[in-house]
Amino acid sequence: MAQNSPGFASDCQFWLQKLSVWEQASTLETQQDTCLHLSQFQEFLRQLYEALKEMDSDTIMERFPTIGQLLAKICCNPFMLAYDESQKFLMWCLCCLIKKEPQNSGESERNFWVRGLLCRILSAFRFEVKEVDLFTQALGYEPVDYCPGLLKNMVLSLVSELRENHLNGFNTQSRMAPERVASLSRICIPLVTLPDFKPVVEALLTYHGHEPQEVLWPEFFEAVNEACLLKKIILPISSVISLWLRHLPSLEKATLHLFEKLISSDRNGLRKMEHSIRDSLLPQAACHPAIFRTVDEMFRCALLETDGAPEVLAALQVFTWCFVEALEKGNKQPKFTLKTYFPYASPSLTTVLSQYPKAIPQGHRLQPLLYLAKLLREALEDQIHGSREGPFESWFLLAHFGGWADLAAEQLLSSEAELPAALLWILAFYYSPQDGSQQREQTMMARTDEITREIIGFLDQTLYRWDRLCIEGPGSRQLATELLQELRAQV
Structure with missing residues (x-):
């Protein structure tokens, strides 16, 4: 937000009013309203700092006379201080108000006041109230041990309650009410990156009630997904799969995030590409057919929109390699047939292509290539015009397992004997799938x-x-x- 933006002053006034309402009534409704606005408020704090850092302290106080009141109210709100990175932006904003060389008592008092707020932020979670000290001592705790122990017990209690909810099924006497689960997911939004709350986040993601609609708040899924993408939280793969199955926008965002990383990298840096793909957890999660189909559809769209760009093709092939490895590692006896993952392709063609070239001895690769060319020709001859079983589907399947095209090229390059034209046909189809049969013959290794x-x-x-x-x-x-x-x- 630019410092001269017409809406900047009104935004400051909006948040000042919000903070006043939140501090006047500490009810469940105000807490939930606070949690829902936290990500938006953090962005406002960031933009506020971007504006303030370009001005000296005198100019700030002149242009924004209520800035001190606003920042002071933030310092009094524990939800704001608990949210990821809010403390950092708040401290930076306060530092902008400090006069490096105060010229009068007013400026010195302002510096003293700002430093007091900074100290308050740094000690916001220290419990030194006399009553708390007496209470913890009576229980045999030291004050420094009491709060971490209390937090740990609270987390264990919530996790246990959520798991009982899952195990007891329809036993409503032992189940957590859906309204409470929903409320818990809202309250956890600013806390998803805190290590102590990780068990609660995992328990919420794997929570399955019997309600007809999703009870967890979308903002909770979005916050967890964002934290995962930025590596601010590391979740087990089962929790990540549950996240992406329950909230499709998070899966789509994770896939687009991977695309951005892959396309921005060196097009021929396949080792870096493989590292990024594995690190995204998408190949492992794609062992679930619903996730695979979503990611695969996004690859399909990317290929169509880029007219089969080599970068996208390479990304698809490395992703498929990682996916197949994850499938073989995780499913010694696969639960799903390949038809489940590639429903629009010829089953026999899918079976052959999935037998990755690495499984074929180096001296016995010509026959499988000739058989593959035969199946591809048959699939193209049997195509129904205008259906999804057209040339693109056969080519899209071949593109997943591009190692076969590479293998055909290797055979042509390494053999001194004359090889069948079928190998050239595979390459021509791979690089020019839109061509007709006669045009493809004219295109071969041009x-x-x-x-x-x-x-x-x-x-x-x-x-x-x-x-x-x-x-x-x-x-x-x-x-x-x-x-x-x-x-x-x-x-």
Whole structure:
């Protein structure tokens, strides 16, 4: 927010009124209203600091005479002080009010007042009230031990109650009321990044009542998802899956967040790409078909919108590799068939492609490639015009398992004997799926700048895969490395 924005003064007045209402009535309704506005208020604090840091303290007090009252009220609100990063922005704003070289008693008093507020923030959660001291001593606690112990017991109690709710099913006498669960999710919004509250966050995410509609607040899901994306909280994969299944916008945001990271990185840096994909937890979560279908649909849209950009293709293939590994690791006896994950593709084609090339001995890869070409041709010949079983579906499936196209190219590059044209057909279909049969025959390994870039990508992926599979081939590796360097110098 710019410091001269017409709405800035009105925003300050709005929040000043809000804070006045919140401090006058400490009811459940006001606490819930506070929690719902916390993320919006934190953004206001950030923008306030951006405006104040450009001015000296005298200018600030002249332009915003109520700024001191506003900041003082924030310092008195424990919900504001507990929220992630709010203390930081608040302290920065207060520091802007300090006069470095006070010229009169008024400026010195202002500095003293600001320092007092800063001390109050830093000691906001220290319990030194006389009554509390006497009470804790009577119970045999030291004051420094009482509050952490109280917090721990409260968290354990809430977690136990939520789990009993899950285990007891329809036994309503032991179940937490849906209204209380909803209220708890609202109150937890500013607390999701606090380590002590992590068990409550996990218990809420895995809570399953029998209500027809979701009882947890969307803002709770959004806060947890944001904290996960920024690595401010680390949750077990089961909790993350539950989050994304219960709140589709969070899954979509997590996928878009990954896309932004992948597209902004080096297009040929596949190892960095793999690290980012694994770190996102999306491949592991995609073992659940509903999550896989959502992520896969977003990849589909990205490919269509970018006209099959190499960066998106590479991201899809690395994601599929990580997904297949997670599927094999987590499901020794898979619960879902491949048809569940790829419902619009030919089942026989899906089965062949899913048998990743790494499982085929190096000297026996020609026959599977010829069989794959046969299945692809049959799928294209049997297509129904205008249906989802068209050429794009077969190509989209092949794009997931792009290692087969790389394998066909490897066979053509490494063999001295004349190889069947079916290998060229696979490559032509992979790089030009929109072409008709006759046009595809004319397109096969035609030299253009775009094809050169595709070859660069292929060589980089080949070297990457050889490293993963521990394939030696020093002669071929050196040739591929030299060719990669030569081609990169040309574009």
